[in-house]
Amino acid sequence: MREIKPFKVAIVGTGYVGLGTAIMLAYLGHDVVGLDVDAAKVDMLRRGQLPIYEPGLAELMQQAGERLRWTTDYAEAIPEADAIFICVGTPPQADGRPDLKYVAEAARCIARNLNGKVQVVVNKSTVPVGTGDWVARLIEDNALEYHANRYFVVSNPEFLREGTAVHDSLYPDRIVVGGEHEEGVKRLVELYAPLLEQSFEAPEFAPRPQAYTRPALVTTSLGSAEMIKYAANAFLALKISFANEVANLCEHVDADIEEVVRGIGCDARIGPRFLAAGAGWGGSCFGKDTAALISTGADYGYDMPILQAAVTVNTRQRHVAITKLQRHLRRLKGKRVAVLGMAFKPGTDDLRDAPAYDCIARLVDLGATVVAHDPIAMDRARREWANLEYEEAPTAQAALKGADAVLVMTEWQEYKDLDWSAACRLMRNRLVIDLRGVVTSAPAATVVERVGRPSLGAPQDTTLAEGVA
Ligand SMILES: NC(=O)c1ccc[n+]([C@@H]2O[C@H](COP(=O)([O-])OP(=O)(O)OC[C@H]3O[C@@H](n4cnc5c(N)ncnc54)[C@H](O)[C@@H]3O)[C@@H](O)[C@H]2O)c1
Structure with missing residues (x-):
């Protein structure tokens, strides 16, 4: 590993993004303190435990060793920091606008603890255009002693994907740095030098991909960097909605969306990625960020019909599973439905914003008994989905026992590897609604319904009101 110039870094907010950023920067050789207002989270981190599930992150944290500390105290993290990353949540409000109260609170607390040396405040949270200027103003208004040209606000949006955060942090496609002050941008580029030059030693468990060279560095104005994040997520959401729209039409005309995507994806202008038809997009970002972009448009009296349509298609896609179930089972009242997969991916x-939530809620509304399983997210669901009435199954097989149908909502490897023939024999009625393409052939006497593709095991529009067993 090439010697680096270690920065003192403070990470404010240690959720999915803050943790990934803190651990990655410490692994690269920087001296990092992660700060959160959630004392329970900080306690866990101090004990060396991660409050979230993210493959490889615990191993990377271990390798970062002493360079990583955790605190709830701004006075401990901020004064000495060269770079301060704001990584707090920006959850959606009812009108689609992101709630910036956590960003505002973080900015105020940072301001009160700045010490007059040159410090860069980096906005990593996804925030609407103009927020960087607003944060700069909050700092100016709240700093105990404000020194002009000592605090630079820079936008550095995050593109990591949950589930592959370690890979995405170490081998990003691009690093976007936006700012109005050359000095602030220059410092952040320096901080990222090991990533930009790929001069660090790759961890054994996350090797550098063979074809990977270096990330692109995209330096922009503050506003453009803020817009890049929203535009990227909106475009990805759009691609999925487009695939779902075509998939639904494929069902009408007896075409196969997987073949269609293979055909269009070979066109370099289109590409094959993010065109998987299924239950629609979900997760903490796409719904929130499309709504935020549309609401920014509304603030300027500007409609965004393409994006609106992407959202409408996605909302409709959330009902596909229920429609398919009703087509086969007619009434869902009194039926037992297994749901495999609760996490959004x-x-x-x-x-x-996991599609499984909407499905479970709708099934319960319609009088079905739901028995759900997820290899990782069940504990969290017990806390966060306490309002939903469903039974937990300890294994996928247990969920299928006595079920009238099973919905596959998340493409966990465990479900791909499941012995579907044996599992389906446990069902009362062998109907699989596979929204994630995990079942590749129909087990005996089983119908497998798919999205945008002919069903397996029986003619597509056969009605199975009496069951297939
Ligand atoms: N999760 C993702 O995959 C992802 C990817 C890219 C960008 N983003 C964006 O990054 C931001 C953070 O997302 P996340 O998923 O990590 O959120 P999160 O909810 O997992 O974490 C936010 C953390 O901030 C803490 N916090 C709140 N107020 C604070 C304060 N005043 N001081 C210190 N800590 C505070 C919370 O306790 C929490 O631990 C959001 O804007 C999101 O849109 C998320």
């Missing part, structure tokens, strides 16, 4: 325990 595999590799994470994040349940925010």
Whole structure:
């Protein structure tokens, strides 16, 4: 590993993004203190435990060793820091606008603890255009002793994906740094030098991909950097909604969305990624960020019909599983439905805006008994989905026992590897609604319904009101 110039870094907010950033920067050789207002979280981190599930992150944290500390105290983290990253949540409000109260509180607390040396305040949270200027003003208004040109606010949006955060942090496609002051941007570029030059030794458990060279460095104005994050997520959400829209049409005309995506994805202008039809997008970012962008448009009297349509298609897609179930089982009242997968995608325990939530809630509304399983997210669901009435199953097989149907909501490897023939034999009625493409052939006497593809095991529009067993 090449010698680096270690920065003193403070990370404010140690959630999915803050933790990933803190641990990655410490691994690269910086001296990092992670700060959170959640004392229970900080206690866990001090004990060397991670409050979230993220593959590889615990191993990376161990390797970062002494360079990583945790605190709840701004006075301990901020005064000495060269770079201060704001990584707090920006959850959606009812009108679609992100709630910036955590950003505001973080900015005020940072301001009160600045010490007059040159410090860069880095906005990593996803925030609407203009927030960087607002944070700069909050700092100016709240700093005990304000020194102009000593505090630079820079935007450095985060692109990591939960489930692959370690890989994404160490081998990003690009690093975006936006700011109005050359000095602030220069410092952040210096901080990221080991990543930009890929001069660090790759951890054994997260080797550098063979074809990977270096991330692109994209330096922009503050506003453009803020917009890049929203535009990127909106475009990805749009791709998925587009695939779902075409998939639904495929069902009408007897075409297969997987073949269609293979065909269009070979076109370099389109590419094959983010075109998986299924239960629709979810997670903490896409819904929130599309809504935020639309609301920014509204603030300027500007409609965003393409984005609106992407959201509408996604909302409709959330009902596909129920429609398919009703087509087969007719009434759902009194039926037992297994739900495999609660997290919005595999590799994470994040349940925010997970399609499985809507499905379970709707099934319960319609009078079905739901028995749910997730390899990782069940503990979190017990806390965060306490309002939902469902039974927990200790294993996927147990969920299927006596069920009238099973919905596959998350493509966990465990479900791909499941002995579906044996598991389906445990069902009362062998109906699989596979929204994630995990079942590749139909077990005996079983119907497997898919999204945008012919069903397996029986003609697509056969009605199975009496069951198939
Ligand atoms: N989760 C993702 O995959 C992802 C990816 C890219 C960008 N983002 C963006 O990054 C930001 C953070 O997302 P997240 O998923 O990590 O959120 P999170 O909810 O997991 O974590 C936020 C953390 O901030 C802490 N916090 C709140 N107020 C604080 C304060 N005043 N001082 C210190 N800590 C405080 C909370 O206790 C929490 O631990 C959001 O803007 C999000 O849109 C998230």
